[in-house]
Every structure is written in C-alpha cells, then in structure tokens.
Amino acid sequence: DIELNDYSKGSESYTKTRALAKEKIQTLLSKYGAVSAQYALIDNGKIEISGNGGVYSKQDNKNLTKDNMYNIASISKVFTTTAVMKLVEQGKVNLDTPVVKYIPEFKMADDRYKEITPRMLLNHSSGLMGSSFKNALLLGDNDSYNHDNFLEELKKQRLKAKPGAFSVYCNDGFTLAEILVERVSGMSFTNFLDKYINNPLNLQNTKTPENRFDSSKLAKAYVPYWEDAVPQDNLNTIGAGGLYSSAENLCTFAQTFMKKSNGILSPASVKAMESKEYLNGLWPEGEDSILGYGLGWDCVNTYPFNQYNLKALTKGG
Template sequence: MHPNAPNRPGAVRLIAAAALAAAAAAALAVPAAAAPAAELTPEAIDAYMTATYEASGVPGLSVAVTHGDQVIHAAGYGRDSNGDEVTEDTPMRVASVSKSFTAMAVMILAEEGRIALDEPVVDQLPGFDMADERAREITVRQLVNQTSGFSDTTIDVVELESATSLEDYVARLADDSLASDPGTDWEYCNPNFNVAARLVEVAAGQPFEEFMEERVFAPLGMEHSATSDERVQPGLGYNNLFGLWLPREEAPGFLDDSGSGGIITSAADMGRWLITQNGQGTPLVSEAGLAEMHTPSEVQDYGMGWSVEPDGTLVHSGNLMTYNAVEWIDPETGYGIAVLTSGAGMTDVTYTAMEGLAAMADGGDPGEPSGDRLIQFALAALSVAAIALGVTGMVRSRRWAVKRAGRPAWRIGLRLVPALIPVALFASYPALVSLISNGRTVTWPSVWYFALPLTLMLALAALAGLATTTARLLRLRSVGSAE
C-alpha cells in the first residue's frame, strides 16, 4: 500500500483490516471516561482532547479548532519520539490532508491563467502519457476531483513508489491505463494529485516545494510546514502492538514533494489553513475560486481535495503507516477542526476526535473518547490462543496419526483442512484487504505497520496451523512405517 494510501476522505476509510478485529472486540466494549459538556469552549476542547489522549494511549496528539478568523484552541498532548513535549507547533505528517493543499496550488495558478482546469492535462504537462488513448481526454479538474479514471487496479502504484521526483513519477505512468472513461466515475487514487503537483511545477516554473512555501505557507504564516523533511523534520511515528507503542521509521515510498501526501505541518499552522479555507483571514484565491474547490463533481460528493458531506461540511483525512490526521470545516458556521497524531493503530483516533469536536460545534454530545485498547487486547488474546493451539496440535499429533492410520488419503486430507485454513487466510491477507478496501493496493510491507497486531496474530495462527499439519503428516508417516 502506498505510504499515504490508507487515506479516508469522509467515507473512504482504508484501515480496512481494523474492521476484522473490531468485530472480535465489539462484545468487550465498555464506556470510557465521561464526556465533557457539549460546548465548544477552549476549556471544553482541552478537556475532551485530554480525555481522548488518555483513552487512546497515542504517544502524541495535537489539535486546532477555529471559528471565523480566530483560533479557539490549539494545543498538543503527549511527547514526540525525541522525548520533547508535543505542542501546537510540533510538526507531524498529515498524509492525504495534503490533497487539499495541492488543490489550492492548482486553483491559485488557474486564477492566474497559468493552468486551465477544463483543458486536457496532456496539453499542459509535457511528459504526461499513458498506454491508454483515453488519458488524452483527462482534464485538470478531473485530477483534483479524482474522476480522471486513474485506479489502483490499472496503475502500478507500487512501482511508482520508487520514483525520485514528480517528473519521474509522471513518466512512470507511461505503461499504465485507465479503469474508466475520464469524468464518468470517481475513484480515490494518489497519482491524481502527484500529476497535479507536477503540473504546478511546470506551470509555475519552479519546484513544487518552493511554490508551496512562497504561495501557500508563507502568506498564511505557516512557519512549521513544508513538503519534505529536509525543511521541517517530524519525529518518528509509532505503531501499536498489543498496547505497546513502537517508534518506527515511516515506510519507504514517494513522500518528499508528494502532492498526494507529502505535507508536514503543525496544529497551529493547520489552524491558519482552516481559517483561509473558511474564507477568512489571508485569502489565497478568490471567494469564487474557494467555492469552486468546495463544490462536488457531478459523479461523487468530492470537490477539489475535499469530501463534501451531506450536511455541507467538508472533511479529508490522511493516514500513513505511522501518522494519522484529519481536517474538517463548516463553511456555513465558520468552524474548523484539525487533529493530528504521531501514532497509527488499528483505529484512527484523529477521525473519532474530529467527529466529537464537530458534534460539540453543533451543540451536541461528543460521545465517549476511545482508542483501540480493546481491539489490541482481543488480538493479543487471540495470538496467545493461536500459539497454544499450535503447541497442542503438535503434542497430540501422534494420537491424531494413530487414530487415522490406514484411512484413505482423501479422508486424511479433509481432516487436515481446518488446520490449513489459517495458512490460506494469511497467504491471501493483502489481497483480501485490497478487495475490501475499494480496490486500493495493499502490499505485504504495509500490513506490518498500522495493522501490525492483526498481521502478527494471523501469522501466528498460520504458523500454528502449518506446524500442526506438518507434525501430523510426519507422525502419520512414522506410524505407517511401524505397521
């Protein structure tokens, strides 16, 4: 899976493996700490986020809540991998939240007449070509609306991860094809925004990171933001393994200057970004341009780097292998929310926290703060059970073999099937997760990150089944030879 592929714009949630474990833990669910009063004051926000931090156990968490042109509350909770206290200025990776930034860059240039939103990309971006004639019809608007026809099922997104630049990334699309005619279907696919970022470079005549710094970050006063860790260095992110948060390097992949997921920023900077997205503070584009970015396409409730919800609010989440983030705005009321965390577990605490804060902004109950501790406990218990069953199966393998000696091979084979089911399940694990993830590509390396406890549990179950099967066959052969 692309490092910033487990992205969830609204309903598109790609920590699909978590759903498998959630079912096992659902019966164990109990209420967490009492929710604070449903009123969006600095004190209430801080109380809710403190409770969320404590309930989730994530190493570091930060938040920004805005209203109109003011930041109501911006703060950090916990510590980073260097042991420093997390504050509102602590830089974190925000993964696919980056898409709204790339869309803004495109709109800035579109309003200056240097990018034509409704003209073919191929006419504006030298080097863009695909092994599909329909690609010549893709417009810039379709890229940022994700209606280009790009799909993980027809583009080798894994091969794209070794690209060394945006130019190289675009060139590697030459042997890929489309899944649908441009403008007829919506599919979440990271190459859309990396092609858009390369177009920004060409149209602006400068590197993507320089354009973002000069035209987006600097005007808004986003001093802790960049498109690569060469300018702003976040600490290590974390993964949760049975309740133990492990610091880890982010998975290798195309992140530096990535238009789909390369932004590094802080909660305080996100506060400035939310204000301009709500049409307040320093404008980056015209009011009409901003409204155009927030307008869904004809085929999906997704604008330009934003998912448009039924109630008119806009949201976009981002998930890397070790970081999670989410942004939310309500153009009608002027509220904005951003939540960032340096820990990626089986559930996304940032999205849950955002939903709670959004409920408070609407005068509702935020619900009980929670994390994935129950899921972690359930998976730990299942892992221990898998080991116990494997040991038991091996110990009892002679008794099993004696009982079945002399029987037809097909009957013996049938009796071995149950022990081999975990093996088959584990072998097809990434493919199964890809299947239930709306066609997103999931690779073996990726499942050893945010889904680490589930992956380890399935691996132990597979090893137990394989060990039991092997022991039974060896015993059966031994018994047969003795007779």
C-alpha cells in the same frame, strides 16, 4: 499529561469545547495507543483553543508544543488543489483543458488519457488506477525517485474507467497535479507552496520532505513490535500526501475557505473547490456519505451539517 494553551480563557462559550477536546485526547492516548496528539480550533479568524496531549516520544517525556509537526498525509491534497487554483487565477491553467497541453510527455497505454483534465485530477474522476507508490514512502530518506519516474510509470498503465465517468479516491491524480504545477509555474512544487501559501500565511511549521528544517520538531512516530521511534517518515508523493504541519498552521490555512478569508484564493476559486463535483459523473442515490467530492475535498455536503443548510467541508488524512 495535557497542556492546553487557551487563547480565550475568559470565554464561557468554549468551556464545553475545551472539556471535549481533553476527553478526546485522553481517549486517543489510553484506548488507541497514540503517543501524542495535537488539536486547535479557529473561530472568526482567531485561534481560540490550542493544545496537545501525550509526550514527544516514549524515550523523552518532554512536553509537546504548538510548534511540533505531524505528517498530515492526504490533507496535503487541499494544498495541492489550492496551488492549482492559484495557477487558474493567474490564467495559466484551465480546469477543463486536457492535461497533455501542460505536460506534453504525459502518455499512457490507453488513448483515453488524452481526455483527462486538471478538474478530473482534483475531483478523483481521472480514471487513473490509484496509487503508484514505488519508492515513495521512505524513512529518513527524501529520495525523489517516485516523482522523477512517475510519468514513465504511467506510460505502462491503462485506465480503469473513462475519464470523468465517476469519482473514486485516487492518489495518482494528485501526484500528476503536483507535476502540473511544476511544469506550468517553472518552480518546484515545494517552492511554489512556500511562495504562494506558506510564506504569505507565515506557516512556519508547514514543510515538505524537500524543505530544510529541524526534523526534531516532528513528533516521534512508532510502529508495532519496535521499541524505538522510526526515522523521519517521508511520503515523497508530496502532492498526494507528503506535507508536515501543525494544528494551528492548519487552522490558519483553513481560513482560506471561510467567510473571513485570508486572501490566498479568490472567492470564485473557493466556491469552485466546494462545488458538488461528485455529481458530474455516475453517483449512487441514497444515504448521506462521508464522501461527496469537491475539488480536493473529501466531502462538500457533510452530514449532519447539510441537514441544517450549513456548508461543512471535510478532508481526512
């Protein structure tokens, strides 16, 4: 059931990696109930391994391709951070200027909101409550109710901590960052991503619920106790988790943060994103953690790579 499109069939260095990829896919399919899975590996600017396993849907046994798309959920936050950093490079946003300068209608039932900066949105230290997902996760519906009413929702909320006090995972920070991008650029968030990231990198399989695209390219998704595939799932808090993409597209985008960069961001912006932001506030001493926030990244000090003086950046979704 596995199709492997290997772009370096003669390379001995990837033999074990290819075998491991097949093994992991089989485990996902047989042990965890996945209908399909997709993977890719990029090395030195070239996609060396690309493949998938399973079937397009339970009703249709046709093979998946490298162009099939999946909802990448919170990996979207790295795209959002990249968008904000583009505005920083353009001199339109300062990471340490209060958000209210850019979004004057941003208000909360807690005066400390005036201290929140774009940096705090991106490193999870804003103090915002967490996830305001009212009418956000919809099936077959890209209604923008959540986005359009988000600032009104915040007016009724207090903060759970002083801005900058400590970092704890917060989806709402990235929804606010999405609106920040729109207010400063004068463009919709989707159009901004297309202009500055997706189109320059030719990411033809990276979309948001607001894009018009062939939804049949999305691999089918299922829920327990329901035989048919669910309609297209739209997380309409796009900046926090609404993007669709493919493994190969994510590899191409990831090259933004590698030594052989694709030029989407300046080296200074890439370095800023991988800084140890979690140390700016209260943080426990002790064992290595899967969390160690940068700007957008879940961890910028990833174990065990840090034991060998290697920088590994991670983001889950």
